[in-house]
Amino acid sequence: MTTLKERFFELPNYIVADAGYGGEENYQAVLEDHERTPLITYAMYHKEQKKKFKRNPFFPANWPYQELKDTFLCPDGRKMIFRNYSIRTDKYGFKRYLKRYECEDCSNCPLRSKCTKAKSDKNREIQKNMNWEYFKATIQQLLSEEETGKLYRQRKIDVELAFGHLKACLGFTRFFVRGKQQTHNEIGFALMAVNLRKYRLSKLENKKDSSILRFLGLTS
Ligand code: SF4
Structure with a gap:
């Protein structure tokens, strides 16, 4: 960008x-x-948009959040309490700020086997990245x-069609060269072919020469 x-x-x-x-x-x-x-x-x-996901009570994304207390309610109605922050830095140096929550007490929970694989003396824990939740x-x-x-939705029509044509019709499914400059050149030629075809197509459409279009297999 x-x-x-x-x-x-x-x-x-x-x-x-x-x-x-x-x-x-x-x-x-x-x-x-x-x-x-x-x-x-x-x-x-x-x-996440599917009913199956939204109805699964064991996904923390579906748990009610009490903003003032900063707690979630787990499927058994117990409180997931904020414990601490942690920072995760990825290999590119980007930092993610996570909040760790822990259930107040998972002992004797009838839902335990469905909810967590934590050891029997441990409570279920979850982590929330609030920045990520906001973006989502x-x-x-x-x-x-x-x-x-x-x-x-228009993206699929504008972009995927060109890639689909490149792969399925022109057979460009892999690079035949290695190295940044060489692959840059190769994809340049392939995209030039796609653009020339589109240019030719638009010219033919302008002329309304449907017989040529049919001959080239460019119409239904
Ligand atoms: S195992 Fe813990 S977090 Fe899960 S439903 Fe039971 S009490 Fe809640």
């Missing part, structure tokens, strides 16, 4: 990408560094709104 902005054009208001890019660091960069709106799902997004809620809200949801 920085390269695009510096070398090519002003970034659009919405940054659209697939779930592979849906991480805390990227959301933060889009929202805070670039001051744009991310329309990017995350790995668990579709799973933002994305869920944006994707549920009509305008932004439509924009996100």
Whole structure:
């Protein structure tokens, strides 16, 4: 995004990408560094929208949260109490701030076998990354709104079609060279072929020469 902005054009208001890019660091960069709106799902997004997930009482995401007391209520109605913060730094140096919660007392719980694999003398613990939860809620809200949801769905049509064509029709499923510059050149040729085809297609469509389009297999 920085390269695009510096070398090519002003970034659009919405940054659209697939779930592979849906991480805390990227959301933060889009929202805070670039001051744009991310329309990017995350790995668990579709799973979390399913009834099966939403109805599972053992997923902490479904537990009621008492904001003033900073506690969650577990499926047996016991309190998950905040214990401490921890910081996790990934290999790129990005820091995640986690809150650790522990059940007040899991002893004699009839749901224990379904809820936790913790040793019998230990209580269930969970960790929450509030920054991540905030980003997830933002994305869920944006994707549920009509305008932004439509924009996100359009990504599949605009982007995946080009990749699908490249792989299925042009047979470009792997690189034949190694090294950054060589692969850069190779993908450049492949994308040039896709663009030339699209250019030719648009010319033919302009002429409304349907017989040629049919001959080339470019219409249904
Ligand atoms: S095992 Fe602990 S956290 Fe799980 S339902 Fe029972 S009391 Fe709650």
